[in-house]
Amino acid sequence: MTDTAPQITEEAFRRPRNQWWDVWDQFRTHKGALVGFIIFITIMVAVLIGPYLWTIDPGYIDIRARNQGPTLAHPLGTDQLGRDMLARMMAGGKVSVAVGVTSMALSLILGTLIGVLAGYFKKLDGPLMRFTDLFLALPLLPLLLVMVMLFREALSSRFGPETGIFILMVTAIGITSWMQTARIVRGDVLALKEREFVLAARSIGTPSYRMILRHILPNVMSPVMVSATLGIASAIITESSLSFLGLGFPPDFPTWGRLLFDAVDYLNQYPERVFWPGLAISLTVLSVNYIGDGLRDALDPRIRGR
Known part of the structure; x- marks a missing residue:
């Protein structure tokens, strides 16, 4: 007699398979996404842990050391006031990534709330989608400039200049960048409404809120996760653009965009001051975009099943 039982490999016995292992296996085969993930983790470690290792105060002014090039004491040099550029880069990265x-x-x-409501409730679909189209038609940067100019002084006086600008930046960018997520979620919800498991749950009288929370939302998380990675990159660029225009954080509160703005006047004499924050922004945005591409492929069951 021959043994016809299926052979269990050591790897299968050691690591039970599930959806997230399959997603990870597919994600790590995407070389660009894997490299982007490593770069992004490296940047996060630098901006979160770096200040505890490089303890120079980013706001400390040393006139005698101003406009220095890279040295052992200042690996990225100093600015026009003698402040350490490495310390300011790490402090600025923490703020930019937090925003x-x-x-x-x-x-x-x-975006998820509006998309779910528009896709699930037919009466809300028309008004909410027209509201979304209205926001899509508005020019983003001029709208952000108007919001900053209108509310900057009020929030700064109430919460302080740093906290007030942070709240303003987060709110302004958040309420002007939800539209694509809403459209993606709405499309998925419209398709899910016709699936058998949703129709079966509806036939036994499942309330709408339970239907949304237990059956709809878990099945739209894949595109939401991809949208999240791309949204981080877009938000970092937007914050850097506002800071570069001088409408972001105050001069004594560094962000990557603010460092670029401060370095423009010294571009010809000290081009490295533009290079370092520009490189940090570019690497962060590029790595997040590649992570988003990898997640999109890994979360697609048609690709994962090949």
Whole structure:
């Protein structure tokens, strides 16, 4: 007699298979996404842990050391006031990434809520989608400039200049970048409404709120996760653009965009001051975009099943 039982490999015995293992296996085969993930983690470690290792105060002024090139004491040199550029880069990265992640979270909440309501409730579909089209038709940068100019002084006086500008940046970017997420979620919800498991749950009288929370939302998380990664990149660029125009954080509060703005006047004499923050923004945005591409492929069951 021959043994016809299926052979169980050591790997299968050691690591039970599930959806997230399959997603990871597909994600790591995307070389660009894997490299982007490594770069993004490296940047996060640098901006979160770096200040505890490189303890120079980013706001400390040393006139005697101003406009220095890279040295052992200042690996990225100093600015026109003698402030250490490496310390300011790490402090600025923490702020830029915090603005990107927080505003992305606000954008996803708004977009997912509007998309689910528009897709599930037919009476709300028309008004909410026309509202979405209205926001899509508005020019983003001029709208952000108007919001900053209108509310900057009020929030700064109430919460302080740094906290007030942070709240303003997050709110302004979040409420002007939810539209694509809403359209994506709406399309998925319209398709899910006709699936058998949703029709079966509806036939036994499942309330709408339970239907949305238990059956609809878990099945739209894949495109929402992809939208989240791309939203972080877009938010970082938007914050950097506003800071570069001088409408972001105050001069003594560094962000990557603010460092670019301060370095423009010294571009001919000290081009490295533009290079470092520009490189940080480019690497962060590029790595997040590649992560989004990898997640999009990994979360697509048609690709994952090949």
